[in-house]
Amino acid sequence: MDILIYEHFLGENFSERPSPLILNEAKLIIDIIIKDLSLEFSDSKISLLLNKKNRNLIHSNNHIYRNYEDDVITDISKKIKENDKVLILAPEENLILFDLIKSLEDKNIGHFNTNSKFIYSSTNKFELNIKLKNSEKYQIKTYKDYSKFYMDKEIVAKPNDGVGAQNLFIFKNKFDLEKNKHRLNDFHIYQEYIKGTIIGINIVITKNKIIILSINEQIYKYSSSNEIYLSKIHIGKYNYMFDDFKVFVESILSNLNNFFGFIGIDAILTQDKKIVFLEINPRLTTSYIGLRESIGINPFSFLQKNISNFNIAKNKLIILRISK
Numbered sequence: 001m002d003i004l005i006y007e008h009f010l011g012e013n014f015s016e017r018p019s020p021l022i023l024n025e026a027k028l029i030i031d032i033i034i035k036d037l038s039l040e041f042s043d044s045k046i047s048l049l050l051n052k053k054n055r056n057l058i059h060s061n062n063h064i065y066r067n068y069e070d071d072v073i074t075d076i077s078k079k080i081k082e083n084d085k086v087l088i089l090a091p092e093e094n095l096i097l098f099d100l101i102k103s104l105e106d107k108n109i110g111h112f113n114t115n116s117k118f119i120y121s122s123t124n125k126f127e128l129n130i131k132l133k134n135s136e137k138y139q140i141k142t143y144k145d146y147s148k149f150y151m152d153k154e155i156v157a158k159p160n161d162g163v164g165a166q167n168l169f170i171f172k173n174k175f176d177l178e179k180n181k182h183r184l185n186d187f188h189i190y191q192e193y194i195k196g197t198i199i200g201i202n203i204v205i206t207k208n209k210i211i212i213l214s215i216n217e218q219i220y221k222y223s224s225s226n227e228i229y230l231s232k233i234h235i236g237k238y239n240y241m242f243d244d245f246k247v248f249v250e251s252i253l254s255n256l257n258n259f260f261g262f263i264g265i266d267a268i269l270t271q272d273k274k275i276v277f278l279e280i281n282p283r284l285t286t287s288y289i290g291l292r293e294s295i296g297i298n299p300f301s302f303l304q305k306n307i308s309n310f311n312i313a314k315n316k317l318i319i320l321r322i323s324k
Contacts, residue, residue, distance in 0.1 A: 001041070001044055001078070001083050001084055001085060002044050002045040002046070002047065002083075002085075003037055003041060003044050003046050003047070003050055003084065003085050003086070003087065003112075004047050004048075004064070004076060004079060004080050004084060004086050004087075005030065005033060005034065005037075005046070005047070005048045005049065005086075005089070006048075006049045006050075006072065006076060006086065006087070006088050006089070006090075006100075007020050007026050007029075007030050007048070007050065007089040007090075008029065008088075008089060008090035008091060008096060009023060010026050010027070010048075010051060010054045010058070010238040011048045011051055011054075011066055011072070012024070012051065012066075012072075013051055013066065013068050013225065014156060016064070019025055021323055023054070023109075023162065024105060026089070026302050027057045027058060027074055027293070029071065029089065029284065029286065029288055029289050029293060030048065030060075030089070031058065031060070032058050032288065032289050032292070033087070033284070033288070034046055034048065034058075034059075034060045034062075034202070035089075035299050036237075036292060036298050036299060037282060037300060038304060039298055040298050040300040040301055041300075042270065046060065046062060046065065046158075047062045047063070047064050047079075047273060048060060048062060048063055048203075049065075049066060049075070049076065049079065049311065050064075050065065050066065050226060051065070051066055052065045052066070059110045064079055064252045066155050071110075072100060072272065073100065073103040073104060073107065073315050076104075076109070077097055077107055077109060080102045080109070081108070081120050082195060084109075084110070085110040085111060085112060086104060086109055086110070086111045086112070087111065087113065088100050088101060088104070088111065088113050089283065090272050090283075091283075092119070092123040092159045092282065092283070093160050094161065095123065095161070097113075097119055097123070097282070097283060098116055098119045098120050098123060099113070099203045101113050101114075101115075101116040101119055102120075102167060108277070112261055112262075112300075112303070113283065114205070114258075114259050114260050114261045114262070114263055114282050114283070115258035115260060116282065117257070117258040118256060118258045118259045118260075118263075119282040119283075120294065121256055121257075122256070122260075122263075122279075122280035122281075122282045123161050123282070124187070125142070125158070125161065125189060125279055125287065126142055126144060126160050127282055128215065128279070128280065128316070129142045130253050131256065132217060132252060132255045133249060133255060134257060135251045135252050135254070135277065138248060138251065138267075138275055138277040139276070139277055140191045140192060140194060140276055140277070140278075141192065141206060142188070142189055142190070142191050143189065143190045143191070144189055145190070145255065146174065146177055146190040147174075148159040148190075149174055149190065149192070150172055150174075151174050151175065151233055151245075152173050152287040153173060153192055154170065154171065154172060154173065154192070154193035155169065155170075155174065155177055155189045155191070155192065155193060155194075156168070156169070156170055156171075156190065156191045156192070156193045157169045157170075157175070157177065157184055157189070158188065158189060159187050159188060159189055160187050160188070160189045161187070164186075167227075168186075168227065168228055169183065169184070169227050169228075170193055170224045170226055170228060170235060171193075173212060176226070179324040180226055181211065183226070183227075188211040188214060194268050194270065194275050194276055195271070196239075196269050196270040196271065196276070197217055197269045197270040198217070198218040198219075198266065198268060198275075198278075199215060199216065199217065199245075199266065199267045199268065199269050199285055200216045200217075200218050200233065200264055200265075200266050200285065201214070201215050201216070201245060201249060201264060201265045201266070201267070202214040202215075202216070202262075202264060202285070202287055202288070202291055202299075203262070203263050203265065204261065204262050204263075204299060204302045204303065205206075205259050205260050205261060206260075206302060206303060208306075209273045210249060210250065210253060210255065211248060211302055211310070212242065212245060212312060213295055213302075213312070214235055214236050214239065214284045214287070214291060214294055214295060214312070215236070215237070215238040215239050215241060215242065215245050215292060215312075215313060216233050216234060216237060216238065216287050217234040217237040217238060218230060218233055218237045219231045219232045219233070219234070219235070223274070228324070229323065230286070230322050231321070231322060231323055232288065232320060232322055233290070233319075233320040233322065234317060234318075234319055234320075235287055235291065235294045235315075235317065235318040235319075236288045236294045236295075236312075236316065236317050236318065237317055237318055238269070239312045239313060239315055240313070241269075241273075241311050242313070244273070244275065245267075245275065248265075248267065248275045248277075249265060252265060252277060252280070257270075259282075260284070260292070261303065262288070262299070263280060263281060263282050263283065264280070264281035264283075264284075264285040264286045264287070265277075265278075265279075265280050266278040266279050266280075266281065266283070271318045286322060287320060289320055290320040293316065293318050294315045294316050294317070295310070295312075295315050296314070296316070297310060
């Protein structure tokens with residue numbers, strides 16, 4: 001079995017080149033994934049399918065170049081053998097990740113991603129909040145119409161299917177939002193702003209169990225008066241709250257089916273230690289870059305072996321700087 005990796009921002013032929021920040025993040029995570037897969041599957045050839053223009057960004061020499069006469073999945077299917085596996089890294093927005101994984105499944109191509117049904121269920125943030133019937137105590141009320149907020153409440157506006165903190169805004173009140181309405185679109189949803197620490201949870205799900213690998217703090221900064229971006233991640237900082245977050249994660253996932261592989265769940269931890277659900281990331285997240293260094297185990301080993309001696313309390317704290 002050989003393995004082919006496809007990363008959306010490195011592989012597509014965009015009319016406008018993605019930002020250096022996006023390309024650098026893609027480069028960092030791909031370099032780590034190639035190393036981890038090479039260690040775990042030492043008898044397999046690990047290849048990266050990418051745009052030839054980006055060949056100098058990646059340290060690995062096992063490059064395969066996109067043929068843009070074919071769509072991505074047709075191109076992949078022509079470049080792999082029977083029983084090979086594929087790993088896709090792509091955003092959820094506009095159902096890009098769902099469409100790619102669903103197409104792989106329709107062609108019976110094996111992959112390391114979570115199931116397309118789970119991706120579809122978790123991509124639409126508004127609909128996902130409706131599905132979390134077993135987890136109401138962890139939820140924030142979510143609206144498609146900001147007019148439902150009282151005038152003096154702080155408001156968070158975020159894309160319904162967006163990735164991370166892109167196009168994510170915090171407004172002081174409804175008046176502040178209306179002054180900046182030109183920055184929003186019909187795909188934004190609205191939640192009451194809750195003060196607290198932003199938590200990102202790395203999870204791997206095998207056929208037998210849900211394993212929390214790390215509980216991280218995400219540090220955000222303002223890029224303008226209202227817009228925020230992810231600046232750095234303290235990997236493992238909140239591992240000491242494992243018992244609380246284990247109950248939280250199991251509650252959230254009890255509402256859903258068809259999950260497998262690497263996912264992330266984001267939450268807010270308030271000053272009085274209340275956990276508030278934010279969103280599910282049905283994919284490998286940015287924090288994967290520092291995960292192996294923190295946990296001391298190749299994350300892909302959890303998908304291949306029954307690792308019984310993993311103790312999250314022994315993880316190292318790693319500070320991962322994303323941007324200034």
